[in-house]
Amino acid sequence: MTERVFLDQPTLANTSATVVASGDQGIVLDRTVFYARGGGQPGDSGVLRWAGSDTPITEAVKGEGETILHLATAGAALPPVGSVVEAAIDWQRRLAHMRMHTSMHLLCSLIKGAAVTGGAVGADKSRLDFDLPNPPPKEAIEAALNALIEADHPVRSEWVDEAVLDSDPGLVRTLSVQPPRGTGRLRLVRIGDAATPVDLQPCGGTHVSRTAAIGPIRVVKIENKGKQNRRIIIAPAG
Incomplete structure (x- = not known):
C-alpha cells in the first residue's frame, strides 16, 4: 500500500x-x-x-x-x-483545493437537513448539489458562509472506529458517495469545537487548519438541476 x-x-x-x-x-x-x-x-x-x-x-x-x-x-x-x-x-494548487474543500464543508453546514447529491472541488470554483425542493436565498447563504469563515473556527481531523456510522448514520451527508468501510477506522473532519461543531462528517480530503485561511467566498449562482436538485456554485471572492 x-x-x-x-x-x-x-x-x-x-x-x-x-x-x-x-x-x-x-x-x-x-x-x-x-x-x-x-x-x-x-x-x-x-x-x-x-x-x-x-x-x-x-x-x-x-x-x-x-x-x-x-x-x-x-x-x-x-x-x-x-x-x-x-x-x-504543486503547493499553490493544493492550497486552493484545501481552501475550497473546507468552504464546501461550511456550505454543507448551512443547508441543514438536505442530503448532498454531488459535488466537485476546483481551484477557481466549486459546487455542491443538494436534495432540495426550493433554492435557498443566494445573498443570505453568501453572508452566512463568510461569517463562518471570518469566525476562524479550527479545522481538525480525527480517526474513529467505523462502527460510529452504525450508531450515528446522520454523519454521512452524501447520497452519491459513501465512506469506505472494511479497514475498521474512519476519518472524521471537524470544524469548530468538540462540543458544538459547525460541521462534522467523514472525509478523506485535504483542508486548511482554520476557516479564516479560506478567505472571502462568493456564491456565484444557484441552479435548478432537476425537480429536487439545487446546485450551489462558489468561488474565491478575490
Whole structure:
C-alpha cells in the first residue's frame, strides 16, 4: 500500500519516498504527499526528483488496492524501481483545493437537513448539489458562509472506529458517495469545537487548519438541476 502522508500532514509539500513500481500506467511510491483524485477533489500535480532527473506528474489517482498512481507527463523519464525520489506537489494548487474543500464543508453546514447529491472541488470554483425542493436565498447563504469563515473556527481531523456510522448514520451527508468501510477506522473532519461543531462528517480530503485561511467566498449562482436538485456554485471572492 502507499502511505498517505497527506491525511495527517496536509500542509507538507514534499517528502522522500522509494519507488515501488514504475511504468506507463503510473509510478507507485511507498509513501506520498500527493492526494489521489476522489470525493470530488482533483488529484495533486507536481514533480518527482531523482538522481539529477525529474518527472513531472500531471495527477495522482487511486490504483489497485491501497496504492496511489502518480501519472507522469507523456514521454517523461521514469524513475527506476528501488530509487529514492523527492515527491513535491504543486503547493499553490493544493492550497486552493484545501481552501475550497473546507468552504464546501461550511456550505454543507448551512443547508441543514438536505442530503448532498454531488459535488466537485476546483481551484477557481466549486459546487455542491443538494436534495432540495426550493433554492435557498443566494445573498443570505453568501453572508452566512463568510461569517463562518471570518469566525476562524479550527479545522481538525480525527480517526474513529467505523462502527460510529452504525450508531450515528446522520454523519454521512452524501447520497452519491459513501465512506469506505472494511479497514475498521474512519476519518472524521471537524470544524469548530468538540462540543458544538459547525460541521462534522467523514472525509478523506485535504483542508486548511482554520476557516479564516479560506478567505472571502462568493456564491456565484444557484441552479435548478432537476425537480429536487439545487446546485450551489462558489468561488474565491478575490
